[in-house]
Amino acid sequence: MNRAAPAPLVDVHVHFLHDRCGRTDWETLNARRLAVGERIGITLHVGSILGSFGHTSPTYFPSPDDVTYGNEAMRAIEAAQAQRVRGYTTVNPNFTEHAVREIGIGADHGLTGIKLAASRRAGDPLLDPVCVLAAEHGVPVLHHVWQHRRGEVAGQEISDALDLTELAARHPGARFILAHIGGGGDWTHSLRALMDVPNVYVDLSGSGVDRGMLELCLECVGAERLLWGTDLTMDTGLAKLRALDAMGLPAEGLAAIRWKNAARIFRLSAAVFAAATQDLRPKT
């Protein structure tokens, strides 16, 4: 493997754990993610913590207390890894006042983005205050999505691309990220739904590595609305990165997917990428 980063690389879909997630290996997993990130060449991990990940409240319906603790833990990781980690502020929109308060706290610490899990269907008006704040702060909303909702599933109030487009239409001044196009469900449905929705981006994360998916992403959404990511499986992220390399995209398109789109919508400073960019300079 080429261990040196050939260009900056931003992982927009990352999860970290904390001491109240019910896993004794939480620190190992966090460290493992960062170590593997170095091998892949990830410049910046943009992560979130979904409450207690099911330990004391459901992953996709986190209690306000768990949301608060998770966000605090995420900010602690961000502070400890300032060169390579940024954090989303996670909210559960069923608790509107709490969600607004959490976003405010996040903003006090330099809000990067807002994470919505599957606590309330995307088209529901309860999400509106969250999206208004996202637009005001100029940060994107990463929304957990089940690609093509054909019914209800246990443990989540799932949304699909059509639900998200409904929300995006109500908030044209906000930017949304449709989560993990490879994360389960019919990705062709999502991509066709997003063709003419300019304020919805697509993150490429998820364990799914179907051939044909990247081609359809480029056809329907274009490199200018694609964001690279991993979610729970970094190996599949690396596979998609290599497949993109092999597809012969124009350099600018590849750079957009790797980091430039993320730098723009997360308003990341040039300093974040300075080290990676230096790697590109000829060695004398």
Place this chain on the structure above:
Amino acid sequence: MSLIDHNALIGPYPFRRLPDPTPQRLIAEMDRLGIERAWVGHVPSIFYRDVAAGNDELFAALAPHRVRLLPVPAVHPAFPGWPREIARARAEGCPAVRSYPSHYGFAASESAARELAAACADSGLELVLTVRLEDERQRHWLDTAAELIGADVRALVRAHPEVRLLVTAADRALVEEVHFGATPEEAARIRWDVSWIWGPPEDHLAQLFRTVGRERFVLGTHFPFRLPESALAKLELS
């Protein structure tokens, strides 16, 4: 080191477009990724009633590429003439045959499965099973064949004392269930491909290397369904 892809297929799929599922494209991908040879099945044979006709297509398609692409024909043990497909596979020097209990409509515990296991054992052919073709969350509403479960694999490995199985597209839970639900002698006759096992940071594959044994796993890309880069990436990172 010479890499062999033990889980590749060619041919179109009825429920989703698979880009260029041809032997030529498979070889191009192998060249790009440094894979020397591949065991190759035939996607339409999963859906044909008369599997022999699918095997005709597979052998014809691979004929110009036999040095690198080894045919793995399909066998439907509840359809007339299936022993001829076993004999043909042996005569053609195939390393294995594939069968799909859910798609063909036979139970892994019934007599047809036992006869298939015995025929494979007697012919020195490994029997390739496929847990899933696609993620079940994205399957077409007409695509209702059940995924293979641990009981199916256990039944088949117990069907004959010398049958050897290669189980493809299994996840960590299935591997563990079968491995620790089998005697050491049975487990030693089962190999697994890596195509559907998670890499880091959860590191399911690395965990299985430690608990089940690295020697039980083989490279499998699940081409043309999956990006072949994926299997190599997880091996590299595990």
